[in-house]
Amino acid sequence: MSRAAAATGPHRPLPGPGGPSAIQVRGLRKSYGRTTVVDGLHLDVPHGTVFALLGPNGAGKTTAVRILSARTAADGGDVRIAGYDLSTDADAVRTAVGLLGRATGVDTRLTAEENLLLASALCRLPTPDGRSRAAELLARLGMPRVATEPAAALSSGTLRRLDLAMLLAGDPSVVLLDEPTAGLDPVGRRIVRDVVRDLVADGITVLFTTCSPQEAAWLADRIGVLHRGRLVAEGTQDELLRLVPGGHIRLHFADTAELAAAAAPFRMHTVVRDDTALSLQIPGDGSVALMRAVLDVLEDARVEPRRLTVHSPGLEDVFAALVDSGSQDPPRPSDRAAHPPDAPRGKELRDSRSLWREVLPVIAAAPLLPAHVAEAGLAALPGVLLTVLVCAAPAFAGHARADVPPPARRC
Secondary structure, three states: OOHHHHHOOOOOOOOOOOOOEEEEEEEEEEEEOOEEEEEEEEEEEEOOOEEEEEOOOOOOHHHHHHHHOOOOOOOEEEEEEOOEEOOOOHHHHHHHEEEEOOOOOOOOOOEHHHHHHHHHHHOOOOHHHHHHHHHHHHHHOOOHHHOOOEHHHOOHHHHHHHHHHHHHHOOOOEEEEEOOOOOOOHHHHHHHHHHHHHHHHOOOEEEEEEOOHHHHHHHOOEEEEEEOOEEEEEEOHHHHHOOOOOOEEEEEOOOHHHHHHHHOOOOOOOOEEEOOOOEEEEEOOOOHHHHHHHHHHHHHOOOOOOEEEEEOOOHHHHHHHHOOOOOOOOOOHHHHHHOOOOOOHHHHHHHHHHHHHHHHHHHHHOOHHHHHHHHHOHHHHHHHHHHHHHHHHHHHHHHHHHHOOOOOOOO
């Protein structure tokens, strides 16, 4: 369906107040109890572009997408989607936005085609238009052969594509995809990527989450790296690559004499000479200007390299540098105080049991003492108390000695 035709359809929401960005987020916050999931998120996604929210598991990607689609309430911040203010016009946001979440919206009791017809009916499409729309989406997502099959018999990857087709039945102006290629085989991933590119060509804005730097690089115009709820970097792929050093060009030579002659003009400490590989590594961005300058220097030295290779850091290197997925928060002071690493907990338990074994007979005899005093008179009370102290003293004294560390041995 063309954008011009879609714009006049009854299922197309009227556009909200215009603006340069289809998605505008300022200071978005969300916590669950004491855990902050989204922490001051800022985003600007222009109309008709693809934005990737890249981050490890637990970074807050799914929560952010659910807030933007008006499925989860935020704790703070300002959000405008397709021109609508999320805080005052959440229904309009839900109409304008299509969300592909982690959970499937497919009714497994229906066929694939019936699910799409139901989605079209919910978008108030007339029945004939709904049937043509369903056939179009099934073909677009590579599922015409499963149109009449029960959804319960479809593979997880096909169900994922059917979910995406049902989302597109509403012809949204903004599409939010939470890990859209998760669980798909290579063919399914390629189909989803093609659909995303087609959506953007039609002027639809797409924001998707992913854990894969490669996925972000293939699809996105701009990439935001999310870590522990914070946007730690944002830009185009080239802009992000410039954040991490490590690019260089490597020159290979025929013998050690040529290598020595080539290394002589480069007196920088950052140039790495490898006599075993007969190579010279020069740091830089691998640009044409850098390579031309290096070759000019070698020409003046009358040395010609046998081979030249360019090495640039990839988006995976940027991701690894910005996100330390193996880091953990340090233990709280209260945890360290309650359970110090060298606490002899087993010894304390044994000492406590020993103390109870020695004191228990005294405690058991205590109820008999009043009767003895009543029979013998108050004159016997001092003697009774003295007897109790004499019986209990060894137990307490032994426990106190156990708490004193033994003297250090001298060599």
